[in-house]
Amino acid sequence: MKKLYKSNYKKISGVCGGIGEYLDIDPTIVRLIWVVFTLAGGCGILAYIICAIVMEDRPSDYIDM
Numbered sequence: 001m002k003k004l005y006k007s008n009y010k011k012i013s014g015v016c017g018g019i020g021e022y023l024d025i026d027p028t029i030v031r032l033i034w035v036v037f038t039l040a041g042g043c044g045i046l047a048y049i050i051c052a053i054v055m056e057d058r059p060s061d062y063i064d065m
Contacts, residue, residue: 005058013052 007017016034020027038044
């Protein structure tokens with residue numbers, strides 16, 4: 001069972017990396033989509049902050065299956 005965690009391979013806080021790992025897509029694609037949403041209406045910044053607060057850090061003993 002997959003669970004959404006912040007990524008250890010992060011640029012800022014690991015939110016986009018974690019979403020990319022969860023969806024099995026390149027985190028760069030997620031980052032680009034996030035930038036488009038931010039520039040389109042500004043709601044991306046607020047959503048990123050909320051995700052950074054709500055998403056858990058990946059445990060050190062977590063094994064991805």
